[in-house]
Amino acid sequence: MWVNKLLFELCRLSDSLEGEDTFHQRRVCYIAYNIAKELGFDEFGLDLVIKSALLHDIGILTDESKVETFRNIIYEDYESLNRHAVISGRVARFLNMHLDVTLAINLHHTPHENNTSIIGNILFLADNVEIAYRSLTNPYAYDDLVEFLEQKKKLFDPNMFEALKNIARKECFWFSLLEDYIDDAICEILDRLPKEEVDNKLKTAVCYLISYMSDNIAPFYDKYTLFVKNIAVNLGYKLGLDTKVLHNAALLSHIGNLKIPYDTFKMPSLDEETYNVVKSHTFEGYHILKRMGFEKEAELVLLHHENNTKEGYPCKVKPEKEAAALALATIVAAIMQDRPYRVARSDDKIREGLKNFKDIDLFDSEVINAMLEIDLEKVRKTEDEYYTAVKKLFI
């Protein structure tokens, strides 16, 4: 897996939280890249533009604001827009991006007059183009769009605005922004740029970011995947399993929930149709993680609601030891917490439940025995500096 492809998948995910795809960051990415190319940027510069654009709004979408705020955004209110710009910049830093990327993201809502970053200026213009593009009732009325932007011309860098006008003459530029083509258009660009391998540092940062995002969709999920991780890694050590894969798979286990309307999780009971939507988090997670390059983790995440009765979901198969360890960890971590449809169970009740699991052979008995040895109080208290660091990004 290479870095830009991973960032593209992260962008695609944050563009489509709660299942509603805005395509915003991907379109901004395509527009920004073309402006930079028109301005004669070299490969290194283009690469920084791509990275900045793919991550530029990740802060607004991982903030408490989510899709609603994104929809109701007052575009000219630069003061309040700065908050998500700063948060997005912090996230980019957390993901070990170049300082120019962080700076550009910080300034992506700052008009030309006060914008000290060249890439920040490109993002500012591209962002304005995309917002105007989305308000068009006819996606081919781009002459109207350029005319509209002419009125705001003084907000933009004059050279960049000229570059945009040159690009805007080409129909293929506008066609590429259509929902059917935008992802292919970006993948073509990414293919032409250098392909740096994703290192472990970036992988870990992405896992923690996603863990925090998926724990943040409802208050009762606070630290949920962190608990899953603590339990799964403990089980891994006791059973001689691949703890590295279990560690990441646990943190990533509920990435699929990000594609489901968050209100769903707050309902005290679900009808069959809604329950099926909830069940899709396993399948959704599997596909996102495969595309991100987390192959082994994807396999475990797919099976984290399976058990020996073959009555789980979504594949109705008996899980192997590693998948069983993750599955049991997700159950135990969940019953340690309140949910809208039940209260948290005491540790004694959880132990009782585990013995019951053993009697009915719900999971491999070695996995259940290992689980019975784990001190849940310790799991609750474990500090995790990475998780704390991600949390701080959003304060």
Ligand SMILES: [Fe+2]
């Ligand atoms: Fe923004």
Ligand SMILES: [Fe+2]
């Ligand atoms: Fe934006």
Ligand SMILES: [Fe+2]
């Ligand atoms: Fe789950």
